[in-house]
Amino acid sequence: MIELRNVDVTFQDGKQTVKAVRDVSLKVEKGDIYGIVGYSGAGKSTLVRTINLLQRPTSGSVIVGAQELSALPAKSLRTARKKIGMIFQYFNLMRARTVAGNIAYPLRKSGLSKKEINDKVDDLLELVGLVDKKHTYPSQLSGGQKQRVAIARALANDPEVLLCDEATSALDPKTTSSILELLKRLNKKLSLTIVIITHEMQVVKEICNKVAVMDDGEVVEQGDLVSLFTSPKEALTHEFIDTATHLDQALEKLRKHPTLLDLSVDDVLANITYVGVSTGTPLIASLYAQFGVTTNILYGNVEILQQTPVGNLIVVFSGEKRQREKAVSYLESNNIVVNQIQNTQTIVPIKQEKIS
Numbered sequence: 001m002i003e004l005r006n007v008d009v010t011f012q013d014g015k016q017t018v019k020a021v022r023d024v025s026l027k028v029e030k031g032d033i034y035g036i037v038g039y040s041g042a043g044k045s046t047l048v049r050t051i052n053l054l055q056r057p058t059s060g061s062v063i064v065g066a067q068e069l070s071a072l073p074a075k076s077l078r079t080a081r082k083k084i085g086m087i088f089q090y091f092n093l094m095r096a097r098t099v100a101g102n103i104a105y106p107l108r109k110s111g112l113s114k115k116e117i118n119d120k121v122d123d124l125l126e127l128v129g130l131v132d133k134k135h136t137y138p139s140q141l142s143g144g145q146k147q148r149v150a151i152a153r154a155l156a157n158d159p160e161v162l163l164c165d166e167a168t169s170a171l172d173p174k175t176t177s178s179i180l181e182l183l184k185r186l187n188k189k190l191s192l193t194i195v196i197i198t199h200e201m202q203v204v205k206e207i208c209n210k211v212a213v214m215d216d217g218e219v220v221e222q223g224d225l226v227s228l229f230t231s232p233k234e235a236l237t238h239e240f241i242d243t244a245t246h247l248d249q250a251l252e253k254l255r256k257h258p259t260l261l262d263l264s265v266d267d268v269l270a271n272i273t274y275v276g277v278s279t280g281t282p283l284i285a286s287l288y289a290q291f292g293v294t295t296n297i298l299y300g301n302v303e304i305l306q307q308t309p310v311g312n313l314i315v316v317f318s319g320e321k322r323q324r325e326k327a328v329s330y331l332e333s334n335n336i337v338v339n340q341i342q343n344t345q346t347i348v349p350i351k352q353e354k355i356s
């Protein structure tokens with residue numbers, strides 16, 4: 001559906017050269033909700049703007065549907081762009097137009113009659129749940145309602161793709177959830193392919209089926225949501241996930257209150273990740289009977305990712321070294337990821353670090 005091939009974007013800012021996007025290749029399939037996550041300045045907006053060619057790549061190609069947008073002449077590009085809607089953090093509504101006027105704006109040169117446009121606007125209002133706000137002005141709407149208007153406007157030309165640049169970053173958590181629910185519904189109902197860029201893994205976690213992590217212009221890791229959450233490779237990905245699962249806060253608490261730990265030589269602090277509710281806790285409970293290893297759970301969290309439960313625990317394993325090693329091997333052979341936490345700072349695979 002969308003393919004970026006070796007996309008580079010370089011800005012010339014006076015004497016300074018800024019490489020905002022470096023050699024990014026990725027594929028978004030039809031019906032995906034694809035998340036691109038990264039800190040401020042990572043190049044997310046620049047990258048997403050190459051998808052509708054609001055930003056022309058310095059090199060590389062952009063393919064949407066069957067068309068290579070980066071090779072199209074201006075007129076065909078204008079037509080192709082109509083199939084790509086976009087929404088933004090601050091909604092970008094026109095203050096002097098009503099809700100209906102904003103939604104109808106992209107249809108002004110569509111050749112549709114006044115009545116047809118009016119009907120289309122009514123359908124879109126129904127779709128985003130704002131029927132009663134048709135004649136209201138943007139200044140009279142809440143942030144969430146404004147974003148709904150922006151979504152309706154972005155859908156006016158029946159796009160196949162919706163690009164969302166930090167679409168929920170200006171909203172409170174409850175409103176964010178309701179907008180994400182709406183996007184999920186539109187994805188299903190209209191088979192709309194959605195690309196979401198955000199600095200919050202929380203957002204990605206709620207609705208995306210695939211994720212790319214960006215750092216300094218590069219995509220450092222990409223994959224399907226559940227694999228990325230259960231076995232992240234890059235430190236940056238770990239960081240985003242730990243924030244989304246609140247593991248970072250749990251570690252911070254342990255750091256501030258080391259008495260909670262009070263580890264002896266036979267104790268080891270670890271982070272456990274597993275898929276499926278039925279697997280994790282029963283296996284952990286069996287460690288004592290099998291190996292004489294006790295497991296003290298200090299923190300636990302279960303996320304539902306794409307209908308799949310993913311558990312994350314911080315535990316202390318206590319027992320004789322060899323028995324602990326056996327217990328860890330046993331968990332790992334049952335597809336549970338076990339990582340040692342050192343000084344409550346770094347999380348490392350337990351096999352790489354000898355348990356002392």
Ligand SMILES: Nc1ncnc2c1ncn2[C@@H]1O[C@H](COP(=O)(O)OP(=O)(O)OP(=O)(O)O)[C@@H](O)[C@H]1O
Binds near residue numbers: 041045
């Ligand atoms: N038009 C431009 N001219 C020069 N440099 C630019 C331009 N647009 C973006 N940049 C630079 O490119 C880099 C990436 O910017 P971009 O806006 O894509 O990041 P971002 O990941 O969207 O950040 P944020 O989360 O803050 O929105 C930054 O260093 C930025 O300063």
Ligand SMILES: [Mg+2]
Binds near residue numbers: 044045046165
């Ligand atoms: Mg941005």
